[in-house]
Amino acid sequence: MASIDAVLQKIDDNQPAALQRLFALLEIPSISTDAAYAPQCARAAAWLAAELTGLGFEASVRETAGRPMVVGRAKASHRDAPHVLFYGHYDVQPVDPLSLWNTDPFKPEIQDGRRIVGRGASDDKGQLMTFVEACRAFRETGGLPCDVTVLFEGEEETGSPSLPDFIAANRDELRADLALVCDTGMWDAETPSITTMLRGLVLEEIVVRAADRDLHSGAYGGAAVNPIHVVSRIVADLHDADGRVTLPGFYDGVDELPAAVAEQWRALPFDEGDFLRGVGLSVPAGERGRSVLEKIWARPTCDVNGITGGYAGVGSKTVLPAVASAKVSFRLVGRQDPAKVAAAFRAFVRARLPADCAVEFIPHGASPALQLPFSSEALTRARRALHAEWGREPVMGGSGGSIPIVGTFKQDLKMDSLMIGFALDDDRVHSPNEKYEVTSFHKGARSWARVLDALAK
Structure with a gap:
């Protein structure tokens, strides 16, 4: 040779x-x-x-x-x-x-x-x-x-x-x-x-149903459950004030970076402000106390990719929708188990479901980190x-x-x-x-x- x-x-x-x-x-x-x-x-x-x-x-x-x-x-x-x-x-x-x-x-x-x-x-x-x-x-x-x-x-x-x-x-x-x-x-x-x-991925869609049809908000508003409110509460509860995901056990299998790797990342010529300004933003979101590189490379996330429900056409229509839905994605790292994350999310949603509401879960794929x-x-x-x-x-x-x-x-x-x-x-x-x-x-x-x-x- x-x-x-x-x-x-x-x-x-x-x-x-x-x-x-x-x-x-x-x-x-x-x-x-x-x-x-x-x-x-x-x-x-x-x-x-x-x-x-x-x-x-x-x-x-x-x-x-x-x-x-x-x-x-x-x-x-x-x-x-x-x-x-x-x-x-x-x-x-x-x-x-x-x-x-x-x-x-x-x-x-x-x-x-x-x-x-x-x-x-x-x-x-x-x-x-x-x-x-x-x-x-x-x-x-x-x-x-x-x-x-x-x-x-x-x-x-x-x-x-x-x-x-x-x-x-x-x-x-x-x-x-x-x-x-x-x-x-x-x-x-x-x-x-x-x-x-x-990073790995878990994709879940939830569909929350309440009344058997859309309702007049003047006749039923305040008395009938609104699926959009239910979905909004679920979405809001997914993160705490520090930006951490609140699913029980979500961080199981998430390890801290080795010290040498963390030090190398800190020394990289990476401007967080420039990174965000490139898309019209200025203030980092997500987990408090973590760098942007950590957040996008080495930390797990939960993001709501879409919410639907009710009337979204031109002008107004005073209805209480019968159905609302949300699509949620989880980016996984380390040894996080996609099946456990999906199960924890479904239990999380069910725990926040009020009387007279039903939920359907539609999976869209899962893979480990x-x-x-x-x-x-x-x-x-x-x-x-x-x-x-x-x-x-x-x-x-x-x-x-x-x-x-x-x-x-x-x-x-x-x-x-x-x-x-x-x-x-x-x-x-x-x-x-x-x-x-x-x-x-x-x-x-x-x-x-x-x-x-x-x-x-």
């Missing part, structure tokens, strides 16, 4: 050709949401399978009920190497509105010598090709340091409908020691990041590798949302995931004029090479 310095030099030497390969992939309009582009998705899958085959992978296009998957496998140059599964997606978002693009979205170009502009440049073709180029450099200098399985899907932008069944049917082939996921970003243009936490243990050896090695490339300690960040594939890897394949990507906040992902920095593409490949080398050692 060649030295890491030789591999990095090969990545540097390959850059002009690597950009040409990326442009060839970007030119394929693999829009997964529009059936008219299904042939183009198949074309992108075939292109990737051919690239992997050219690198010595056993690669193939796998048909699904929707867009095809690409699976490739290659062995390390030595025995007893760790086995990693790398995931990315080749499908892209629609380009509408086309009039807002400054260039043809499927004729990529480099602007100002530093930005690769085109649909999919950042999400996710540029990202997945950083890994492919790292593998290419290893192959051209002596061989891979790890056994590598690659999984590229073509439906991520439409919710990955075919992925769960595909993974269930191919568990043995896809199972590895560790998953590598590239669909994330940097802290800033010079500081890498590893996403270590993803995911966290890569801070003591993970893989995390430690990846941190050192990224520091060596960027000269800065990577941010051990969290995500307020969810990446479904990571949950699938954990639940179905029993694998943790290292989530490392090189996108930037201003990449205009899903928007016109999407771009990916040339530096992200180049140093992203160098970073993956360092990570693979570190994991192998």
Whole structure:
């Protein structure tokens, strides 16, 4: 196996050709949401399978009920190497509105010598090709340091409908020691990041019914129960004066951040005022005494996403509604149990239901939080590798949302995931004029090479 310095030099030497390969992939309009582009998705899958085959992978296009998957496998140059599964997606978002693009979205170009502009440049073709180029450099200098399985899907932008069944049917082939996921970003243009936490989710809808029809508020007001009042009280009771969620047992399984991580977050150049001013706000809400980064990355939440009931048309209509409803979402962290949170919420609602009212609960999904243990050896090695490339300690960040594939890897394949990507906040992902920095593409490949080398050692 060649030295890491030789591999990095090969990545540097390959850059002009690597950009040409990326442009060839970007030119394929693999829009997964529009059936008219299904042939183009198949074309992108075939292109990737051919690239992997050219690198010595056993690669193939796998048909699904929707867009095809690409699976490739290659062995390390030595025995007893760790086995990693790398995931990315080749499908892209629609380009509408086309009039807002400054260039043809499927004729990529480099602007100002530093930005690769085109649909999919950042999400996710540029990202997945950083890994492919790292593998290419290893192959051209002596061989891979790890056994590598690659999984590229073509439906991520439409919710990955075919992925769960595909993974269930191919568990043995896809199972590895560790998953590598590239669909994330940097802290800033010079500081890498590893996403270590993803919040889970519980979605519940309540429908409260009272009278058998809407009532005249003059004839029944003050005497008949008003379901909107009932729902409003339930919603108001969900938080205390300090912003904490009041469900009994809600914070079971919620741990405090390790001291080193908390200190790193406090030292980050993050302006809470600027963050909120960007959406027209100024004062942080939520749990008193917690920073904004804690609130959006590492703390559980309860939010009311919608309330309906009564008359909402033009003008007034003096009725007491027969029905009112609310949709509530809980973001979970740590070891919180989605089933217990849902049960606690339902008990909470029932306890506040007055006589003559009935409630219906409509679940809309639940998933646990995911966290890569801070003591993970893989995390430690990846941190050192990224520091060596960027000269800065990577941010051990969290995500307020969810990446479904990571949950699938954990639940179905029993694998943790290292989530490392090189996108930037201003990449205009899903928007016109999407771009990916040339530096992200180049140093992203160098970073993956360092990570693979570190994991192998």
